[in-house]
Amino acid sequence: MFPARIWREFPQRYRLEAVKNKDTGEVYFPPRYVSKDGKKFNGEKYILPDEGKIFTYTVIEVPPSQFKDEAPYVVCIVELTDGTKLTCQITDFDKDWLDIGKKVRLEFRRVQTDAHHGVLSYGYKAVPAE
Amino acid sequence: MRDVAIIGVGMTKWGEIWEKSLRQMFVETAYEAIADAGIEKLDGMYVGSMSPGLFVGQEHIGALLADYLGQKNIPAGRVESACASGGLAVKCAFMDIACGNSNIILAGGVEKMTDVSGDGATYALATAADQEYEVFHGATFPGLYAMMARRHMHEFGTTRRQLSSVAVKNHENGSKNPLAQYPFKVTHEGVENSVMVADPLTILDCSPITDGAAAVILADLETAKKLAKNNPLVKIIGIGHATDSIALHDRPSLSGLEATKVAGERAYKMSGKTPGDVNVAEFHDCFTIAEIMVLEELGFCEKGKGGEFTEACNTHIGGKIPVNTSGGLKSKGHPVGATGVAQVIEITKQLRGDGGERQVEGAKIGLTQNMGGTGASSIVHIMEVV
Amino acid sequence: MVGIVGYGAKIPRHRIKVEEIAKVWGADAESYKRGLQLTEKSVPAPDVDCVTLSVEATKYALKRAGITGDKIDALYIGSESHPYAVKPSGTICAEAIGATPNCHNADYEFACKAGSEAMFVSLGLVKSEFCNYAVGIGADTSQGAPGDALEYSAAAGAASFIMGRENILAECLYTHSWMSDTPDFWRREHQHYPQHGGRFTGEPAYFRTIKGCAYALLEKSGMKPEDFKYAVFHQPNGKFPMRVGKMLGFEREQLETGWLVPTLGNTYSGASPIGLTAILDIAEPGDNIFMVSYGSGAGSDGFIFKVTDRIKEVQDLCPKTRPQLDENKIYVDYGTYAKFRKKILKND
Structure with missing residues (x-):
C-alpha cells in the first residue's frame, strides 16, 4: 500500500476524528465538506465515542487478497453511543458471545500488514465490552 | 423525447470461458446483436464494464471494442457504475437516441473475471464498496450483503430457508437457459449446506465469478419500425436511476435498498405503470437476500415480506410476478458489467414471446433492476411490447 | 517534586x-x-x-x-x-x-x-x-x-x-542506573529469535546487575528493605525476582503484588513496569515502592516511588x-x- 493513502486517513483511523455540523447537529465520519443535503455548513472537529454496540456483523470466510492470512475474521457495523455507525473488524471475542446488540469498545489495532515488507496500517477494531 | 425500442439482442454462453479474451467475447456477442437487428453500421456504442483494468489490465475499451467490432470512428466509450454498468450503458444509449442525437446505438456489457485468482477477483469486486472505510477493514461483497441479510433477518424474521428459496427458484429457471453458467437445479438443503462464504451467506447464496458479454441495439421508434421484420417491437417506456451512500454504515437502514425504491418510483412514474402492471421481471440477485429486498422496494410485496413472498412461490414462472426467468445472476452467471444488459435481453425475449421453455404466458410489460455495489446505484427499466 | x-x-x-x-x-x-x-x-x-x-x-x-x-x-x-x-x-x-x-x-x-x-x-x-x-x-x-x-x-x-x-x-524520590558490558542475551540483525548464554544469564548477569543497582539505590536513599511496602524486579521467570528480592532482604509479601510472571510470562520491556502498575492499582497513600529493572547486555534502572493521596x-x-x-x-x-x-x- 502506498503510504500517502493511509497517512491522510490517520486522524480518522487513529483518533476517530469526525466533523460535527453545527447547523444540524449531524456527525460526519469520515468528515464531509458539504452536508448530506448539499449545503455548506459550520463544522467543528468532533471525536467519536469509542463505545457502542454491534448493529450487524458477518464472518468473512473468503477474504480479498490483502486479508488472505486473516480469514476467517469478523466484520461488523458498530453503532456508537452517539448514533454514528462505522464498519470495522471485531477481535478478541468468544464465538458464543457474538450477536447483534452486544456492547463493544474500539481499540487501536493493526488492520493491514502489506505482506512482510510494506507499511503497516493501524486503525480501530471492536472488542467485547461486556 | 423520442420513443426508443430494442431492435436486436446478442448473448453468448456465459461461464469460465478460458479460451476467449474480453474483446473476443464482446465482439461475438455484439455482432450477434447487430445481425439480429439487421443493420451494419452503428451511430455509437456504450459499453458497461466494471473493472477491465483490474481484471485484465485493459482500460479504454470503448475504442478497442469499436475497432474490433469493425465500427471504427464511431463515438464509443465505457460507462461504469460497478455491477450496474450494463444497466447504465442501456440508459445512456436510450438518452442518446431519445434526445435525437443518434438513431442506432449499441449498449453492451462485458466482464472477463477469470484472468485473476479468486482472491484477486474478490479484491476487484470489493472496489465497488467504500475502499477506505469498508474494504480497508476487510469487508468483501458477500460480507456486506451478509450484514444486510442479518439485519433483514433480525428486523423482519426472514429465515434461512427463505433465502434458499431464491436460489432454488433461480436455478430451476436457469436450468432451462442454455446460456446460463450453472444451468443445474439446487435444493434448499444443498444451498444451506454449501460452503460458507460470509455468514449467513453460503456459496449458493452468491452469484458466481463469470466471463461473459451481452449486447442490445436500441433505435428510435421510426427507425425501429423500418427495420423490424417479424420481430415484435419492444419499447423502453420507463427508466429510473438513483444512488445512495456507498458505505452501508452511512445508511439509516440496512434492511432496505433506498436507491432501488427511488429508481423504481422514477421508472413507474415515467412509464405510467404500477407494479401490478408488470408481468415479468429480472432483478439483481447478486446474493439471495438482494432479490428479497428488491421485491419489497419495487412494491411487489410488503416491506419485510419478501422472504415469505418468495417461499410461497409467487416469483416462480406461473406465479404472481415471475422473477429472474433467465436464472438470474445466481444461475445464469454475473459477469458484472454485462449483467444489466443481459437482463434487458431476457425481458426483450419474454416480451417478444421468445422465452422458450421459460416463457411467461402473455407477458406484455417487463421490468429490469440492475444494482451496483451494495445497492448504492440502482437502475430500473420498464419495457413494453408494442 | x-x-x-x-x-x-x-x-x-x-x-x-x-x-x-x-x-x-x-x-x-x-x-x-x-x-x-x-x-x-x-x-x-x-x-x-x-x-x-x-x-x-x-x-x-x-x-x-x-x-x-x-x-x-x-x-x-x-x-x-x-x-x-x-x-x-x-x-x-x-x-x-x-x-x-x-x-x-x-x-x-x-x-x-x-x-x-x-x-x-x-x-x-x-x-x-x-x-x-x-x-x-x-x-x-x-x-x-x-x-x-x-x-x-x-x-x-x-x-x-x-x-x-x-x-x-507517585513521587519519584531516587533513581539509580547500573550497567556493564555483559553479553548474556542478544539477537543479531536479521535473526528472528534471540540467543542466550544459558546459566550465564543468571549469576554474573541478572543477579549481579540487579543487586548492584539495588544496593546503590538503597545506599543513595538511606532506606532499608523494610521501609518499602512493595518491591518489584525484572521477572524473566517466576524464580529470579523472588530469589533476588530475598537476597536483598525483601519478604515475599513485599514482592507478591508486582510478581505477575507466573501467569503473564516475561513481557521483556514491560515486565517490571507492568508489575509496578499492579502495585499502583492497590497502593495506599504513603506507601514506598522499590523497583529495579534488568536488561541483558546488561543494565538495571532503579526507582524509589512514594505514593501520594491522589x-x-x-x-x-x-x-x-x-x-x-x-x-x-x-x-x-x-x-x-x-x-x-x-x-x-x-x-x-
Missing part, C-alpha cells in the same frame, strides 16, 4: 499454557513449570504489536492523569519488538493519542530494560523542566525460538507512565492490571499460537 501523574497497562487476552508448548517439543511440562515457576503466558493476536499495546496503555495513563494527548511533550517506547527495523514506533503512538506535532520522540532498545529507560529519561526531562509531561512506555511482543526455554516465557504486554510535576500520584482518585478510572491478567482469558493451542506468531512458513 517529580513523579508519575498517570499510568496504565495493557495485557492481551490470549494465553498459552506451558503444557501446550511442552507437548509439541516432547518436553516435561512439570519440570518447566517448576524450573521457571510459571504456568502460562500471554500471547499477542496478529493484530497486536508493541505499538497497539503502547497506545492502549497510554490511553489509560492519560485518563488517570486527567490530561489530553496534546499536553505530552515527549514520548518514548522501550521495546525489543518494535514492528519496524527502521521507522519509529513512538510516532504512531504519539499520533494515536494526539500528542503530535509538538512532541519529542525516540524508540529505545536495551533488551528487557528499554521500558524503564523510557521512564528514566521521561523523569529526567520533567525534572529538568525541559518538558511538562513526558511518557515512558515499556512494551513488548517478545519471541522465543521454538523449542527453546525462552518460548515458555516470552510474552506480550505494555505499561505506560506519564511523568509530571503536578498532580503526582492515587485513590485514579485507581478505578481504567481497567486495572490484575483483572486484565486473571479475567477474560482466551486459551489458544500451539497451532493457533504458531499462526499468530508467524512461526508457520508461507510464501510471501
